[in-house]
Amino acid sequence: MKFNTKTIHGGQHNVDPAYGSVMPPIYQTSTYSQTTPGGHKGFEYSRSGNPTRTALENSLASIENGKFGLAFGSGLAAIDAVMKLLKPGDEVVSTNDLYGGSYRLFTKIYEDFGIKFHFVGMENAEKIEDHINANTKLIWVETPTNPMMNVIDIQKVSEIAKKHRVMLAVDNTFATPYLQQPLDMGADIVMHSATKYLGGHSDVVMGALIVKDEALAERLYFIQNASGAVCGPQDSFLVLRGIKTLHLRMQRHCENGKAVAEFLSSHPKIDKVYWPGLPTHPNHEIAKKQMKDFGGMVSFTTKGNRMEDAVKVVENLKIFTLAESLGGVESLAGHPASMTHASIPKEEREKTGVVDSLIRLSVGIEDVEDLVNDLKQALER
Ligand SMILES: Cc1ncc(COP(=O)(O)O)c(C=O)c1O
Numbered sequence: 001m002k003f004n005t006k007t008i009h010g011g012q013h014n015v016d017p018a019y020g021s022v023m024p025p026i027y028q029t030s031t032y033s034q035t036t037p038g039g040h041k042g043f044e045y046s047r048s049g050n051p052t053r054t055a056l057e058n059s060l061a062s063i064e065n066g067k068f069g070l071a072f073g074s075g076l077a078a079i080d081a082v083m084k085l086l087k088p089g090d091e092v093v094s095t096n097d098l099y100g101g102s103y104r105l106f107t108k109i110y111e112d113f114g115i116k117f118h119f120v121g122m123e124n125a126e127k128i129e130d131h132i133n134a135n136t137k138l139i140w141v142e143t144p145t146n147p148m149m150n151v152i153d154i155q156k157v158s159e160i161a162k163k164h165r166v167m168l169a170v171d172n173t174f175a176t177p178y179l180q181q182p183l184d185m186g187a188d189i190v191m192h193s194a195t196k197y198l199g200g201h202s203d204v205v206m207g208a209l210i211v212k213d214e215a216l217a218e219r220l221y222f223i224q225n226a227s228g229a230v231c232g233p234q235d236s237f238l239v240l241r242g243i244k245t246l247h248l249r250m251q252r253h254c255e256n257g258k259a260v261a262e263f264l265s266s267h268p269k270i271d272k273v274y275w276p277g278l279p280t281h282p283n284h285e286i287a288k289k290q291m292k293d294f295g296g297m298v299s300f301t302t303k304g305n306r307m308e309d310a311v312k313v314v315e316n317l318k319i320f321t322l323a324e325s326l327g328g329v330e331s332l333a334g335h336p337a338s339m340t341h342a343s344i345p346k347e348e349r350e351k352t353g354v355v356d357s358l359i360r361l362s363v364g365i366e367d368v369e370d371l372v373n374d375l376k377q378a379l380e381r
Contacts, residue, residue, distance in 0.1 A: 003063070003178065004247045010062025011069075012055060024055040026237045048225045052233035056240045057208075060198075063177045063243060064190050066210035068217035070224050071236060075173065075193025076101055077229035078207030080109075082169055082189060084223045086137055088114030093131045093166075094140040096121050097148045097352040099193075100341040102140075102171070121352075123283055125156040132164050141187075142171040144287075147299045147336045147360040148353045149174075149274040151283035154290055158186025173197070173327070178250040179291045183212055196327025200242040200249050204235045249329065252365040253296030259368045260361060260375065261298045269379050271357070274299040296363040297326060299336075302379075307356035310335055314359060316378035319370055326362030331371055334360045 001010060016024055027050055032043045043049050053071050060069030072078040079102055086092070094106065096119035106117045118131040128139060139161050143152040154170060161168040169189040170182035176197045182190050192198055194206040211217050224230060231239075254277075261275035276287035277294030287294055302309045313333075314322045320333040324340055334340055336354050344354070363371065 001062075006062045007059075007246045008244050011058025011060075024052055024237065024240065026233045027051045028233050046233070047228050047230055050230075050233050050236070052240075053231065053236040056236040056243075059240055059243050060192075060194075060208050060210050063246070064172070064183055064210040065177070065181045066183050066190065067212050067214070068210065068221075070209045070217075070220055071194070071231050071239070072207035072209070072224065073229045073231045074205045075191070075195055075207035076105055078191050078193075078209050079105060079171075080229065081209065081220055081223045081227065082138070082191065083110050083115070084227065085167075085219060086110075086115050089135055090137040091116040091118065091133065091135040092138045092140055093118045093120055093128055093136060095119070095142045095145055095150075095152065097145040097150055097354075098140075098142040099146045099171070099173075100336075100343045102142070104343040106140075121150075122152045122157065123150050125153050125160060128157060128160050129164075132160075132166065136164065136166050138167045138169060140169050140171070142174075143180075144174045144276055144295065144297065146174060147274075147297075147334075147341065147358065149276055149281070149297060149299055151276050151281075151287040151291070153286045154180070154182050154185040154187060161188075162186065174295060174297055175291060176246060176250055178247055179254075179293055179295060183210065185290065188213065188216065194239050195325065197250065197253075198243055198246065198327075199239045200246065200328060201238070202325060202328030202330065204238045204242075206231045206235055206239055249365055250296075251293075253363060254293040256365065256368045256371060257294065257296035257298055257363045260363050260371055263372045263375065264298065264300050267376075267379060269302055271301040271303045271305070274353075297360070298363055299358055299360045301355060301357045301359070305355050305357040307337070310357040310359050311338075312381070313378050316381045317374055318377070319366065319374040320361065320378075326360075328362070329365050331364035331366060331374075332362040334362075336360050 034040045057069035168187045170187045171191045173193040190210045192208040194208045264273045275298045320331045
């Protein structure tokens with residue numbers, strides 16, 4: 001199957017075996033009857049497994065070209081499960097520009113458990129090797145990064161990971177498998193905040209992991225069940241439904257993202273625009289090589305770098321909603337320094353470009369003229 005077919009049929013029964021329903025039923029149950037102890041039909045208890053969640057997990061594995069999918073109660077719960085593969089004394093090399101909540105989990109929870117993190121700018125992949133030693137067990141990559149839209153060469157990082165026998169995990173939330181499939185580029189684990197583009201409608205919080213290796217999958221399934229951060233059947237159904245239109249939505253997100261990035265680039269009040277599709281983007285060539293298109297996330301700064309200017313712009317927007325999160329059909333605007341990335345100390349976040357005037361847009365799938373006009377009026381006021 002090709003990608004657009006996989007979003008609809010990948011890993012699915014075309015009809016449910018029980019009554020022929022075309023969509024998988026929402027098995028809203030915590031437990032399953034047994035004819036004799038152990039005599040069940042593959043499901044015993046819904047933390048361990050639920051048929052609606054299994055349908056979603058099979059879909060996730062299919063669209064990421066993996067073999068095994070695991071769904072969690074949030075993106076952070078999925079990352080948490082990956083961290084539980086590690087032991088005290090282990091070290092992780094991570095992108096330095098990453099989602100603030102991932103940074104918080106690493107530094108405020110797992111550092112206390114004796115895991116050491118090195119935050120490194122990975123635009124030049126060779127830099128990673130300076131931070132690898134005998135204790136390094138994992139390289140954590142987010143690409144494009146949140147919110148600076150840096151693009152990291154997954155293939156190159158995976159060569160480094162393989163050379164040093166270190167695991168590579170890629171947070172594929174921003175790109176989605178429509179734009180890039182990290183397992184095909186040598187990653188061991190793909191992670192998603194399915195809350196974003198996979199769900200696509202801003203109505204679910206969920207996370208996902210996808211892997212190819214069976215032993216790694218077994219260990220992660222064990223952690224998923226043992227720690228218990230699973231998602232419910234209703235949410236599984238919603239994300240499964242979201243995935244069925246992922247390719248259509250992403251195509252429009254990319255088209256609209258391009259138009260918005262080009263508009264902002266030519267606006268006299270704008271200083272910098274961060275969108276990997278712009279030829280001026282420092283990692284444009286890598287983006288062209290590894291991504292099918294450039295996505296709908298666009299960040300920019302206003303001239304003068306004043307927090308109050310950025311705050312005025314986001315307050316004046318009418319179609320873009322000022323809100324955390326991204327990846328839904330509707331356009332959202334955020335102010336990372338005071339919202340999504342407030343958990344990163346100012347000094348640290350400014351090193352990576354998250355300055356006070358930075359605005360992050362999740363460009364939705366509305367008519368793009370309306371989106372551009374909305375930005376125009378907000379910038380004029
Ligand atoms: C790139 C990225 N990774 C992980 C997460 C965490 O996911 P969740 O909010 O579903 O826990 C987010 C949330 O914004 C994100 O943007």
